[in-house]
Amino acid sequence: MFERATKVMIRGGSHTLRLWKPYPFFPASAQGATVTDLDGSVYLDYWQGHYANLLGHNPEVIRQELEPYLAAGSLHTGFENSVQIELAEKILTALAQPGLKIRFTTSGTLAATYAIMLAMGYTGRYYVLKIGGGWHGSSPYLLKGAKFHPGRGFNQMDSAGLPPELARHIIVTRFNDQEQLEKTFKRYGSKLAAFILEPFIGVGGFLFCSPEYLKLARKLADDYGVVLIFDEIISGFRFCPSGLQKLYGVRPDLSLFGKLIGGGQAVAAVAGRAKIMSGCETAGSSGWHVNFEGGTFSAHEEYMRAGLAMLNYLTSHGKEIYPRLGQLTARLRQGIEQAFAAEGLKVVCTGSGQTAIDGSSFFMVNFPQKDKISYSSPEDVWDPARSDVFLREEALKLALLINGVHVVHGGGCLSTAHTEQDIDRTIEAYRQAASIFRRFL
Numbered sequence: 001m002f003e004r005a006t007k008v009m010i011r012g013g014s015h016t017l018r019l020w021k022p023y024p025f026f027p028a029s030a031q032g033a034t035v036t037d038l039d040g041s042v043y044l045d046y047w048q049g050h051y052a053n054l055l056g057h058n059p060e061v062i063r064q065e066l067e068p069y070l071a072a073g074s075l076h077t078g079f080e081n082s083v084q085i086e087l088a089e090k091i092l093t094a095l096a097q098p099g100l101k102i103r104f105t106t107s108g109t110l111a112a113t114y115a116i117m118l119a120m121g122y123t124g125r126y127y128v129l130k131i132g133g134g135w136h137g138s139s140p141y142l143l144k145g146a147k148f149h150p151g152r153g154f155n156q157m158d159s160a161g162l163p164p165e166l167a168r169h170i171i172v173t174r175f176n177d178q179e180q181l182e183k184t185f186k187r188y189g190s191k192l193a194a195f196i197l198e199p200f201i202g203v204g205g206f207l208f209c210s211p212e213y214l215k216l217a218r219k220l221a222d223d224y225g226v227v228l229i230f231d232e233i234i235s236g237f238r239f240c241p242s243g244l245q246k247l248y249g250v251r252p253d254l255s256l257f258g259k260l261i262g263g264g265q266a267v268a269a270v271a272g273r274a275k276i277m278s279g280c281e282t283a284g285s286s287g288w289h290v291n292f293e294g295g296t297f298s299a300h301e302e303y304m305r306a307g308l309a310m311l312n313y314l315t316s317h318g319k320e321i322y323p324r325l326g327q328l329t330a331r332l333r334q335g336i337e338q339a340f341a342a343e344g345l346k347v348v349c350t351g352s353g354q355t356a357i358d359g360s361s362f363f364m365v366n367f368p369q370k371d372k373i374s375y376s377s378p379e380d381v382w383d384p385a386r387s388d389v390f391l392r393e394e395a396l397k398l399a400l401l402i403n404g405v406h407v408v409h410g411g412g413c414l415s416t417a418h419t420e421q422d423i424d425r426t427i428e429a430y431r432q433a434a435s436i437f438r439r440f441l
């Protein structure tokens, strides 16, 4: 199947992360915590639809909503639908902050791009500040400092095909570093349209921002008239039935949501202060306009229904779901560290470490190059001098696949479909991987 794919697609597919070497498997079916491939091999999956499937693969709750809807003949119409109003109300009620408006789109990349355009339109400025290691999709305004470049850190453009002068307009600062943030605002604050950050940094290493850092970000953004954007595409509804912003008590001007709010379908959104969001209006009273007018599949009713079913379920079951996921994942992190220690190898699992939440369902397994790596920044996770990135990203993946477990970046996230037995099986798979590694390290 993969050979056939390479004849018609670059590298044999449409998403680089899904195309691991030597070749990826192709799912035949997926249910709950597991995926079955075309050869009939079954994998416990911790990728879970790029972290979108908090209820596991193909959950009953969402299928029950979509199946009768699709059976009634309800493909795309290109008209407005009332379900989007319900989803909009649901998200804004969950954020519990007055004066917000929301607009839907179909990917996190688009939401990030539109949010930056809104910030630029609103402020009349054209510089953006972001975090080294922060990933916001392939938005041209943010394709700098997402990937670590040995010797240069998180400070290079991540893509060709962009005007060279764009590099000067994207400023990168260090995750959770308050001193550097103050210095950066002093230097660039009056030029900045936006400061965008993930309160829980995803690809950067599954690390939480400190509440003090977020408070400082809010204060500096206010002092310098900069639009503060929280990218909650991973963290939204993942740790509680709202954004992390609610738990931290720090409010951005604009928020990005995606993944979970689509219940497995293509939904993302920008939500924020009405004054900034009003830039979407073509003949707005604001005197400026951003072309965030919508795309062919924006707020597709099928997607809206899936998202609403997901968020309704999370709000009504949140009290059980989040603490349980937190406990199971804590056991998994500890079990993995112990399994490697038993083989004489040190690993450090990131993903936890924030007391404001009931527990985190993320885990990333890191291989420190030295004893004293604190795992407090994306540099700790992505600098090959600090972590063995090859072991985490490539070797561990294959060592686990042959033991029936699928991970990305050395780990992933739990869903409500994962059980205590799944955790035991997974720890055992990591133990087997550790014993393979020990023979070679």
Ligand SMILES: Cc1ncc(COP(=O)(O)O)c(C=O)c1O
Pocket (backbone or CB within 6 Å): 050, 106, 107, 108, 109, 110, 112, 135, 136, 137, 138, 198, 202, 203, 231, 232, 233, 234, 258, 259, 268
């Ligand atoms: C924090 C964050 N922002 C933005 C994006 C981009 O979203 P999408 O892949 O839907 O374009 C991602 C994707 O993983 C993400 O993790």
